[in-house]
Amino acid sequence: MAGDNRTSVTVIGLGSMGRALAEAFVAAGHATTVWNRTPGRAGPLVDQGAMHAASIADAVTASGLVVTCLTTFEDTRAALEPAASALRGRTLVTLSSGSPAGARETAAWAAAHGARLLTGAVKNVPAAVGAPDTLIYYSGDKAVFDEHETTLRVLGGDTVHLGEEPDLAALYEMAVGAMLLPALVGFFQGAAAVQARGLRVDSMVRFAGKWLDMIKALLPVYAAEIDSGDYSDAASSVNLFLAGAVHDDDLAEETNVDTAWLAPLHDLVRRAAEAGHGEHSVSALTEVLRKSPHSGA
Structure with missing residues (x-):
């Protein structure tokens, strides 16, 4: 060569x-x-x-x-x-x-x-x-x-x-990378629940992959909602996720799987509903995550 x-x-x-x-x-x-x-x-x-x-x-x-x-x-x-x-x-x-x-x-x-x-x-x-x-x-x-x-x-x-700007790669690295640990822990929680029923974890891999494909397909929709600030067209509302929190508690009790890591996420959903976003798209969680410039944080 x-x-x-x-x-x-x-x-x-x-x-x-x-x-x-x-x-x-x-x-x-x-x-x-x-x-x-x-x-x-x-x-x-x-x-x-x-x-x-x-x-x-x-x-x-x-x-x-x-x-x-x-x-x-x-x-x-x-x-x-x-x-x-x-x-x-x-x-x-x-x-x-x-x-x-x-x-x-x-x-x-x-x-x-x-x-x-x-x-x-x-x-x-x-x-x-x-x-x-x-x-x-x-x-x-x-x-x-x-x-x-x-x-x-x-x-x-x-x-x-x-x-x-020399810091853009680091910004995007952290912005995109923020998705990794929650997604993996979600899979690990599911793995523990499946094993609690005596089933093999590899039996859920195909379905988990399909779920990730669905999430990927939603990202452009959510990005458009966040960029525009219009959360009114709620295919999946904050209230829908709020109602689903009880199912996580039921699963934890039935399978003896520790789901404590979900508590801050459930709290975030509750705070979004309390802020008036209950009937809005779940992408409105971004508004709760975005701290006020006067918050001192």
């Missing part, structure tokens, strides 16, 4: 996701340098053709494009600090978790060291890295994104630039 038009890349952080990123770059023919605080993790990648840097400074200086995959923005800055002076003139891409505030702080830190920054988030599991439908979104300087888009696209075919 000809490599004269391929960008050299450094990947810092070789956990399961970082390894997948490095493997995708190597497979696409990019000269790939890797570094991890625990050097042994680099071995399998070296066997595939990656180069192992002896130090973080060597890793940064090896490539014009430096991709980090560490847990948080704070971890990223701490790992790079010994090589901060080497970042000048290079492009730094962070693929980590963290708040928008953390992203802004990292953007200021990178700018102070002369680096061009893109923040990003991989919205899938490591095994999906490199697939045509894997979503990865970035934010930051659009010119920098355009320069490296072809290289970054080998990580996921659904590659999106959200905007110039």
Whole structure:
């Protein structure tokens, strides 16, 4: 594979996701340098053709494009600090978790060291890295994104630039990611209830998938209601969800499954009804979640 038009890349952080990123770059023919605080993790990648840097400074200086995959923005800055002076003139891409505030702080830190920054988030599991439908979104300087888009696209075919603000990827990461734990805990609760009847959990997987498909189909409807502020066309009203809360209590008693995690959700529904949204679409819960700017929160 000809490599004269391929960008050299450094990947810092070789956990399961970082390894997948490095493997995708190597497979696409990019000269790939890797570094991890625990050097042994680099071995399998070296066997595939990656180069192992002896130090973080060597890793940064090896490539014009430096991709980090560490847990948080704070971890990223701490790992790079010994090589901060080497970042000048290079492009730094962070693929980590963290708040928008953390992203802004990292953007200021990178700018102070002369680096061009893109923040990003991989919205899938490591095994999906490199697939045509894997979503990865970035934010930051659009010119920098355009320069490296072809290289970054080998990580996921659904590659999106959200905007110039460096914290947008972190904002969307947290906004979208907020759905994950409630959905998973809901499945785990259902699994415990099914097992309480002596049934296998895998018997409910197909039905749970169909349920998630239905929820997915409703998201554009709810988004339109929230954007317009018009909740009057209630296919599923707040009162309907309020009435359903008692069924959760009945299930808990019958199956001996702990459903205490639902209490704050039921409280949110009750507060929405008390605020006059009982006959409105359940998307009106957004109005209760949105705190007043004068609330002091």
